[in-house]
Amino acid sequence: MNYQKQQFINQILKMVAPGTPLREGIDNVLRANTGGLIVVGYDDKVKELVEGGFSINCPFTPANLYELAKMDGAIILSEDGKQILYANTQLVPDTRIPSDETGIRHRTAERVAKQTENLIISISQRRSIITLYKGNFRYSLKDIGVILTKANQAMQTLEKYRAALDKGLINLGALEFEELATFQEITQVIHRIEMVLRIRDEIMNYVNELGTEGRLIQMQLTELVTNVEEEAILLIKDYMNHDEDAYQILNELRKLNNEDLLNENVIIKLLGHTSKEDQLEEVLYPRGYRMLSRIPRLPQVIIKNLIDKFKTLNHIVKASSAELDEVEGIGAKRAKKIKDGLERIQEQLFIDRVV
Numbered sequence: 001m002n003y004q005k006q007q008f009i010n011q012i013l014k015m016v017a018p019g020t021p022l023r024e025g026i027d028n029v030l031r032a033n034t035g036g037l038i039v040v041g042y043d044d045k046v047k048e049l050v051e052g053g054f055s056i057n058c059p060f061t062p063a064n065l066y067e068l069a070k071m072d073g074a075i076i077l078s079e080d081g082k083q084i085l086y087a088n089t090q091l092v093p094d095t096r097i098p099s100d101e102t103g104i105r106h107r108t109a110e111r112v113a114k115q116t117e118n119l120i121i122s123i124s125q126r127r128s129i130i131t132l133y134k135g136n137f138r139y140s141l142k143d144i145g146v147i148l149t150k151a152n153q154a155m156q157t158l159e160k161y162r163a164a165l166d167k168g169l170i171n172l173g174a175l176e177f178e179e180l181a182t183f184q185e186i187t188q189v190i191h192r193i194e195m196v197l198r199i200r201d202e203i204m205n206y207v208n209e210l211g212t213e214g215r216l217i218q219m220q221l222t223e224l225v226t227n228v229e230e231e232a233i234l235l236i237k238d239y240m241n242h243d244e245d246a247y248q249i250l251n252e253l254r255k256l257n258n259e260d261l262l263n264e265n266v267i268i269k270l271l272g273h274t275s276k277e278d279q280l281e282e283v284l285y286p287r288g289y290r291m292l293s294r295i296p297r298l299p300q301v302i303i304k305n306l307i308d309k310f311k312t313l314n315h316i317v318k319a320s321s322a323e324l325d326e327v328e329g330i331g332a333k334r335a336k337k338i339k340d341g342l343e344r345i346q347e348q349l350f351i352d353r354v355v
């Protein structure tokens with residue numbers, strides 16, 4: 001699923017997530033077993049399809065929705081869902097619009113959604129199901145227990161991938177200091193980063209659908225994935241072979257299908273290198289963005305000046321304090337801080353490395 005579609009779904013799910021007044025109202029209607037048809041937003045396109053009903057114009061409250069759902073017909077809410085505008089209305093969408101739904105309520109909901117692009121919520125009387133429609137999008141809300149189980153399973157997968165990514169990052173870092181990092185390790189780490197991001201997005205969908213029930217999962221998620229995107233950008237900046245924006249490359253990576261993501265050659269090309277035979281064995285020298293960013297309080301502009309002058313991390317590591325001192329913004333004190341910092345990072349990587 002692409003990023004835009006994901007955003008679109010997230011927005012809809014957030015609006016009806018547990019903990020929101022709208023969801024509370026919907027759940028009340030579901031329990032009361034009256035069924036319901038709710039249109040969110042009242043613009044010209046909707047106006048054309050509405051017949052009869054009462055103008056209500058009262059603030060949205062779960063109790064008001066519940067009372068009004070006892071009447072037949074559709075309820076119309078303001079775009080932000082904060083006002084109930086009409087109740088007991090008849091919707092007359094174009095019957096030529098195809099619909100796979102069987103019941104009249106659901107068929108109407110689907111057609112109105114396709115015709116107006118508004119969010120339509122259908123609460124089934126017989127089946128206890130809440131279905132959301134918007135344009136061609138259709139989604140039945142799942143039971144919270146089911147989503148929680150799925151979210152927890154996805155979280156376990158994420159933990160495994162995160163652990164594998166951390167291992168890969170440590171290994172790559174150690175190899176960078178040894179001047180032995182090859183395309184093999186680099187593409188593997190990039191692949192793992194993207195996998196972590198994909199599982200994160202999937203869990204975000206669950207979190208949005210869970211609303212207040214998903215707070216714990218959201219906290220775990222934040223803890224597991226902080227800095228992954230920043231790490232990805234630094235890694236790309238370390239190894240890309242053209243002047244493109246690193247964010248743009250990460251964007252392209254995010255769009256790859258699963259098959260391409262597993263293909264090292266595709267990732268090598270994304271980084272701007274030409275892929276050739278035995279490429280994976282080829283050693284690459286990182287510029288040093290990733291390692292230098294780990295030195296506390298070293299400003300980005302200094303990192304850039306260092307890389308502009310020395311080109312690669314190994315040159316920076318080997319430079320004497322006097323040579324570092326020549327770079328704009330670096331004095332004797334900062335030169336020492338850089339040397340000590342890199343030394344400490346290297347030591348730690350060698351300790352942490354799992355051979």
Ligand SMILES: Nc1ncnc2c1ncn2[C@@H]1O[C@H](COP(=O)(O)OP(=O)(O)OP(=O)(O)O)[C@@H](O)[C@H]1O
Nearest residue numbers: 035072073074090091103104105106108124125126
């Ligand atoms: N065009 C419409 N405009 C407004 N409300 C409608 C429209 N069509 C159906 N409804 C509402 O749906 C109710 C009954 O629909 P019906 O039982 O045929 O639908 P359904 O899709 O099978 O839903 P359910 O699963 O709730 O039974 C009506 O009483 C009415 O309140």
